[in-house]
Amino acid sequence: MTQVLLYALTGAVLFMLGVRAALLRDTVLPRLLALNVSGAGVFLIFVSLAYRGDSLPTDPVPHALVLTGLVVAVSATALALALNRRLREMDNE
Amino acid sequence: MMSQSLTMLPDLVLAAMLIGLAWAALSSDDLRRGVVLFIAFGLLLAIVWARLHAPDLALAEAAIGAGLSGALLLVALRDEAGGKETAGRVSQVSRWMVDLFALIMACLIGWVLWLTMYAEPAERLAQLANSMLEHSGVSNPVTAVLLNYRAYDTLLELVVVLTAVLGVLVVGRERRGYRQAGPVFCGLVHWLVPLLIVTAGYLLWVGAHAPGGAFQAGATLAAAGIVLRLAGNDAAGLLDGMLLRWSLVAGIGLFLLVGLGVTINGGLFLQYPEAWSGSLILVIESAATASIAAALVLAYRGGRPDGWLSVADYDNNREVSR
């Protein structure tokens, strides 16, 4: 199971890398990148939880959860980008 | 021992590349570079999903995570031009504090993961989910979870998508489109768009028993729309006016109506009759695909199209028509 653990730990590292960057950057786009990386970290943890070796069938529940999470993340990113764009427009007006 | 570390090698490389790419994307001062690195990160992640036997996710990640997010971020770079960046300086002390905090949290999370995963593969819901598969109406376990066991999550997730798109519509007008593409590109598009639509249809249909499903199909369909917009079709293949509204509503509406409909003869909410579940799921997924695609394309267009009328517009139209 060490591979799975490796990925799970990578997920934890990615999550905290993202959180760290989200806290340190103060412009919107880098923050969104950071949050997306964080999300990827969480998803990686979920997916490594699902993996049970090559012989056993995987656990489909975390996969579904990640799929849901992925779509939610894209939606939120799209909204944030739209807000950001409108603010930029106002800056330029 | 040797052999084990050999089989570990690709995983180690993948993990290291993931972290390296993430780090590079996040620490880059050049936004464009950061975004491109992030897309690469997403694609690498898709490989990791495949490696971890999650082909549905690999597809979704490539299409949605890296693909559409990437497209959204790239097109957002256009907006950044001309805007004033006010990058405040973070003091050294708080930088250290944040680093320390992140390190501690990462260690704690890692520790818990170590504790819970070092043992043999845990059962969790895997067995249960797979054993109920025959009652779910589909043979792809991920689709079974998404549209049957945890269909309610998916319903709400579609609502999340709708909300985000409404937000995009409310906030401002859409971006300027692109100039009409030249003959070469138009020729390519002529081939590419139908192919993408066919692919989306295939993904939707195949989702019942193999990797694929509404989200992957919707994203692929949205990709077709984006290609159209790049070629100069400002509407990106979307319908206008009322039909646009209907296409946004279709997925959730049908989902909800099916969910409520099955309660009429005594079932619980979303409890499909077993004989019907396969077809019901396909119907729901088809509608959802259309809605997801419409939503994603609208998000890419970045705002309210001119054809999206306000209540006042409708009232005025009525006056004009009289």
Add this chain to the structure above:
Amino acid sequence: MIDLLALILVFSGIAFFFFGAIGLLRLPDLHSRLHALTKADNLGLGLVIVGVALLHGSPLAALKLLLIWLLVLLGSAASAHLISQYALRRRRQ
């Protein structure tokens, strides 16, 4: 025997990818980079796909793989075109 052929095909495909990547890194300007990348990758992917189709053996799978290749071909052609057009326009301005 077929397996061997398939393997050779796959590995030569990978080699194309490899050279494409080197080209991306080493060539001087955008257009030549694109040139190296698309040519090498499309051909590389084609070789890999033929190899995989041979390994798989069923005609249906081969058809599917062919379609994938077609899709990628079109996709990369479109994106390469867009990138070069963009670069061209930028240079003109």
Add this chain to the structure above:
Amino acid sequence: MMTMSVWLPVGILLSSFIPGVLIFFQPEERHRLRTLLNLLGALVKLLLVGVLIWGVFHEQVFETRWFLAPGLEFVLHADALSVLFVSLSTLLWLVTTIYAIGYLEQTPHRSRFFGFFSLCVTATVGLALAGNLFTFVVFYELLTLATYPLIAHKGSPEALRGARIYLRYTLFGGLLLMIGAVWLHTLTGGVEFVQGGVLDQFAELDRDLLRWIFLLLILGLGVKAALVPLHGWLPQAMVAPAPVSALLHAVAVVKAGAFGIVRVIYDVYGVEFAAELGVLSLLGAVAAITIIYGSVKALSQDHLKKRLAYSTVSQVSYIVLGAAILGPLATIGGLVHLVHQGVMKITLFFAAGNYAEALGIHRVSEMDGVGRRMPGTSLAFSIGALGMIGIPPVAGFISKWYLGLGAVEAGAAVWVLPVLIASSLLNAAYFLPILYRAWFKSPATPWPADKTAGCARELPDPLLWPPVTTAALALLIGLFAAAPYSPLEWAELIAGREYRQ
């Protein structure tokens, strides 16, 4: 009968609450309907209180309970002490309403005023009928809320300032009271007001803790009772319109504080138990200091309402003093003063309001010869003032007499009698000069603002009769102190029940 015993306390509250709420929604110009509502409410309340008096005298139980939360009950309960306060406030509310209708004629925001006025009386009556400490705290805070808009009524910067100061003091006091009440509540599991007190049953409780809680409660109540040094708001609050001042000083706010102190000593701690704890002597000392301090301050005020305000500071502490001396006679003195002071002080404020209204007189120095110009008002003022000094046969004498007797009975004559005598002398020193000016000096200058020139009588009826009535009442309850149902009789009844004789 069962239902009546439940509904009577509620009815007494509603008889002013419902008119109050209705009045809020009346347009400004519908003064007839408003007057009708006001008077109807006051009369109904008077009627209901009459029934209550009769019932309580015959030892009937009037009680309403409403479960609010685990351990918290809203209890209205009529015992002899509540009846004393209820009847005082009901009677004086009627009189003050009539006075206020006359006083505020043609001024803006009357609907708002009378709305809050009615709520204020509702809160006061609620205080009187509160059957446990929790309910008492509820009405104590409600009283604050209802009186704030009355003090701020004029909306002038001074009025707002006075109201703000009032609020600062009372919110703080309310908070202390609440903390003390919750603490006691937590220790005992609920504090019902029971004649003779309840705390002596909790032998296991730490005595020091009970002393601290007593301090908290008295501090909280002392703010409204204007005990020195918590009296600062009272002179500031005199910016309110005269009927409000009358109500504040005679019935509502200061009385609520004094009544609360009486409740805490007699019906929560039990006067014997409180004496055992040793907290009464401290309270007595504070009361004595307040009595003297208020009188001394009153001496130096030229502003008539301020002089009356400091007089209130001093006089209300007689009640506290009575409660702080162990023994039935002192109790009777304190309790009866609750009524007597109210009747006399309301007379004085009515009169002061009349002086200001008719002639624009605000200061003592402007009062030369006013007696001949406004004989009715001045006569009433004089009776009130003489009563305050303690000259028989006006009611104030009775209170002081019983306080003195009580002090002798309790063996506290050494310090109480000098305080009483000194205070009476001081009272004389600040009231007699006013009477002298009013009756024996001739008006030297024209009045500051004569609004009654050309009228046949000194004032319109609604302004003239309230002070005359209350003055007569002060005289009557002094003269016929021994009659049945007189305040003195009633105070003796209470004292009898408190000391379980």
Add this chain to the structure above:
Amino acid sequence: MNNLLIWPVALPLLTALLALLWPRRSNWIGVAGTGLPLLAVLLVSWQVAASGPLELALGGWAPGLGIALRADGLSVLMLLMSALVTMAVAVYASVYFAHAERRGEFWVLWLLLITALHALFLSGDLFNLYVTLELLGLTAVVLACLGGSRESLQAALRYLVLGLLGSLTFLIGVALIYAGYGTLDMAALGDAIVAGPTAWVALSLMTGGLLIKSALFPLHFWLPPAHANAPAPVSAVLSALVVKAALYLILRLWLELFDGVVTQAAAVIVGVLGAIAVVWGSWAALQAERLKLMAAYSTVAQLGYLFMFMPLLAALPEGAGRELALGALVLLALTHGFAKSAFFLAAGIIMQRAGHDRIAELGGTARSLPVTAFTIALAGVALIGLPPSGSFLAKWQMLSTLFVTGQWVWLPVIAVGTLLAGAYIFRLLGHAFAPGEGVGPSLSVGREEIPAVLLALIATLLLGFWASAVWELVPISAYAGGGA
């Protein structure tokens, strides 16, 4: 047979879709779509009060594999608050937005917000909670930027980004829970979770995420600009309901799922932060120059009170004492919900009539808008915690619990907070009752004034006199470990 539980979620969702399809009818679709779930919620409450917790296994799958909706006392109380507040605000909004250009979108989002709130209060599955949290966050963000001003957009964007950080942090906690216990069903988790590293780390992550969303000091900074710059009906629900949703989840986690895992030290940390929030928020409210900003800071302070209950709750063993404190907490949260929404609606009326909400220039308001001034006064009474409001009872019980547990240290905070609240409310009332030009000619009672005053009356009278229902409902728990 318990399909009843889906209606509070399905009805607003269905009507949201209708409003999207028929924008010109959106005004009344919106009001009807708010009223229908209220009926459903009343039915659910009646059922729960009569026969205990309800459960709906969605899709007929056993909870664990499937998702269960559950209604117990706590969720019913929150549902009632959200259904009643949204009903009143919807009536108000139908006037407020009567001629707004984007009212079609407003009503859709409004109904989606109700969907999200109800889904959250009913959800019995941790991951589903994450989805509802995100949905709630996104609807709230979009509604908050309907004002369209630069400040409101900026505040909304900040709110969004922080909300995302919060929900991701929550989600990684959920991942650890799934790793450790192999299920997401909250009832099963209530039995399974035992003290240990997994539970501790997961709980702190989830709590951390929720604390961002519920704006506990020092994570509060996003709240005042976001709440103060949104349109009044939106501010009302943001302050009254949306922040409460995160608080509700914290209660669920701390008292039911992770009962026995929470250490006193952790509870004290949260309590201290709450105490700082009380003092700081009240002080900032006192300094605020604008009415809505004052209300927003007051929300920070009021949330602080709710968090100050945590150390009290943690110190009490399960049983009557803890239920007493929990009931007080819920009562305080409910009272604040009603009072603060009334307050924001009244502020909106003043702002529409006067064109500004600068406190110092409100003289004459009481004359020209008596009902609105009355609403503010009533709501103010509840915010200070004076009788006969529900918050008075709640504070009484809070003080009582303080004495029972011997945690004296919080006493000065409550005292200072109450006095400061009194100061900022009466400062406002002083200005409103002062003479001045007012906000124009004297106006008759507007249709938008009635819902505001009704909300204030619920906070001050209904919750004061019928508070015992709260203590009757709170012990009805659907989760092992909580309740009796």
